[in-house]
Amino acid sequence: MGFVSQDWMFSSAILVLVLMLVMSVPPCSSTASKNTENNVKTTVYLSPKIELSPGFISNKIYYDVEFPKGHVALKSFQAELVDESGNSVPLQETYLHHWIVLRYRQPKNATNQTGIIIERNDGVCQGDTVDETFGRGAETRGTNPYIPDPYGLEIGNPSNIQEGYDEKWIINVLAIDTRGVEDRVGCYECRCDLYNHTSINAFTGEPLTPSYKGGLGCCPDNAQCRMKKGFWGPKNTLYLKYTIKWVNWDEFVIPVKIYLLDVTDHLKISYNYKSTGMSIKHTCKTEYQVKPCNKSHVGGCVDVKRASVPINTAGYIVYGVAHQHVGAIRSTLYGQDGRVICNSFPTYGTGMEAGNEKGFVVGMSACYPKPGSVKLFDGEILTAEALYNNSIEHTGVMGHFYILVAEKLPHHHV
Ligand SMILES: *[C@@H]1O[C@H](CO)[C@@H](O)[C@H](O)[C@H]1NC(C)=O
Ligand SMILES: *[C@@H]1O[C@H](CO)[C@@H](O)[C@H](O)[C@H]1NC(C)=O
Ligand SMILES: *[C@@H]1O[C@H](CO)[C@@H](O)[C@H](O)[C@H]1NC(C)=O
Ligand SMILES: *[C@@H]1O[C@H](CO)[C@@H](O)[C@H](O)[C@H]1NC(C)=O
Ligand SMILES: *[C@@H]1O[C@H](CO)[C@@H](O)[C@H](O)[C@H]1NC(C)=O
Numbered sequence: 001m002g003f004v005s006q007d008w009m010f011s012s013a014i015l016v017l018v019l020m021l022v023m024s025v026p027p028c029s030s031t032a033s034k035n036t037e038n039n040v041k042t043t044v045y046l047s048p049k050i051e052l053s054p055g056f057i058s059n060k061i062y063y064d065v066e067f068p069k070g071h072v073a074l075k076s077f078q079a080e081l082v083d084e085s086g087n088s089v090p091l092q093e094t095y096l097h098h099w100i101v102l103r104y105r106q107p108k109n110a111t112n113q114t115g116i117i118i119e120r121n122d123g124v125c126q127g128d129t130v131d132e133t134f135g136r137g138a139e140t141r142g143t144n145p146y147i148p149d150p151y152g153l154e155i156g157n158p159s160n161i162q163e164g165y166d167e168k169w170i171i172n173v174l175a176i177d178t179r180g181v182e183d184r185v186g187c188y189e190c191r192c193d194l195y196n197h198t199s200i201n202a203f204t205g206e207p208l209t210p211s212y213k214g215g216l217g218c219c220p221d222n223a224q225c226r227m228k229k230g231f232w233g234p235k236n237t238l239y240l241k242y243t244i245k246w247v248n249w250d251e252f253v254i255p256v257k258i259y260l261l262d263v264t265d266h267l268k269i270s271y272n273y274k275s276t277g278m279s280i281k282h283t284c285k286t287e288y289q290v291k292p293c294n295k296s297h298v299g300g301c302v303d304v305k306r307a308s309v310p311i312n313t314a315g316y317i318v319y320g321v322a323h324q325h326v327g328a329i330r331s332t333l334y335g336q337d338g339r340v341i342c343n344s345f346p347t348y349g350t351g352m353e354a355g356n357e358k359g360f361v362v363g364m365s366a367c368y369p370k371p372g373s374v375k376l377f378d379g380e381i382l383t384a385e386a387l388y389n390n391s392i393e394h395t396g397v398m399g400h401f402y403i404l405v406a407e408k409l410p411h412h413h414v
Pocket of ligand 2: 110112
């Protein structure tokens with residue numbers, strides 16, 4: 001079940017607010033747009049209980065979680081780990097490796113998960129990796145995305161749901177309790193030698209090889225990271241608290257598509273001139289390893305990983321952000337002509353409090369291009385690039401670029 005994998009992304013709240021103000025001023029008086037801001041509804045939900053003893057991992061899938069009902073347009077999705085009193089839990093106590101939100105269809109009246117269909121995002125990976133609608137990791141609190149008006153992510157459209165099915169939502173949370181552990185960084189980088197899970201790669205289901213040093217494969221549910229001798233702490237009960245902003249769907253909302261590029265994507269292109277012509281197979285590994293650089297290396301210790309993949313729609317980028325782990329320097333998305341479409345930079349915490357934890361990536365900056373200013377053409381090859389500081393080795397890092405693309409602009413009347 002590869003979709004147990006991802007984490008995720010997004011931006012600085014202040015930037016979002018500033019840009020929302022800028023963007024709510026229409027560039028020209030447009031009859032096809034309407035200010036939806038006043039109609040935005042906010043709903044706050046809690047996931048099922050997440051119970052964690054010191055050093056343990058919780059990596060569970062929650063089916064049929066609460067979500068706004070009906071035909072609506074999502075405007076934002078924010079989440080964080082809270083304790084039973086509703087207080088934010090800092091990352092040095094419980095590391096939020098990732099949460100992901102996935103859309104699926106379930107046969108009506110089903111009593112179990114037999115026959116469900118996962119509804120991937122719009123691309124470009126394939127199979128059951130990097131398929132989420134939303135997702136992020138430790139940087140969640142400092143990355144508060146907002147889909148600017150008049151755009152929205154359409155959900156619950158009855159005409160898009162097959163007869164006999166209901167639309168539902170999965171949340172997967174991977175949380176790592178690092179109270180009393182021997183090596184906190186190693187635990188949240190899921191280093192195999194620190195976990196009591198040794199034979200099967202929990203992510204791919206294949207045997208673990210010595211060359212695989214760490215990552216999702218060594219972070220299954222209920223594994224425990226190596227502890228300091230004699231440490232004792234109580235079992236904590238936590239929740240993923242998630243806040244969704246949304247508006248009722250109407251003709252003025254312009255739907256966005258979600259593209260999620262992974263720097264580990266390897267393309268296999270095959271040609272069949274008799275049928276459809278070219279076919280492209282993506283292999284997205286979700287995560288990778290950053291080898292330590294050689295001390296003698298000139299120009300600094302920077303690991304660069306890139307993937308170039310074609311996008312199968314024309315449109316305009318309305319939002320972009322990367323997801324990276326500790327060690328991140330930046331991520332960049334380039335157009336086919338080499339132009340920079342979006343830079344996303346990490347913010348590192350400097351204190352102890354939730355949202356500003358020293359040594360952690362506590363936010364990723366996002367891009368909100370002026371509507372219409374960043375156009376993609378159908379088939380355009382985009383390049384996602386992730387830079388890590390490899391003065392030390394990192395295991396299980398990610399380089400994902402998440403973009404929202406609108407196929408039309410507000411002034412294109414229907
Ligand atoms: C689901 O159950 C309801 C009530 O029991 C029934 O009316 C309906 O026909 C069922 N739907 C399907 C697809 O089986
Ligand atoms: C799931 O439910 C269906 C009927 O609703 C049943 O036939 C099937 O055996 C169940 N599968 C499991 C694994 O329980
Ligand atoms: C890891 O060890 C703990 C106890 O030390 C045990 O409860 C847990 O089941 C083990 N997990 C795995 C995946 O082996
Ligand atoms: C460091 O140098 C060794 C020996 O030249 C080489 O095998 C290794 O790949 C280098 N490591 C990196 C990260 O470049
Ligand atoms: C990488 O990290 C090391 C250790 O923290 C630091 O000294 C170095 O300046 C960093 N390099 C870059 C390119 O950020």
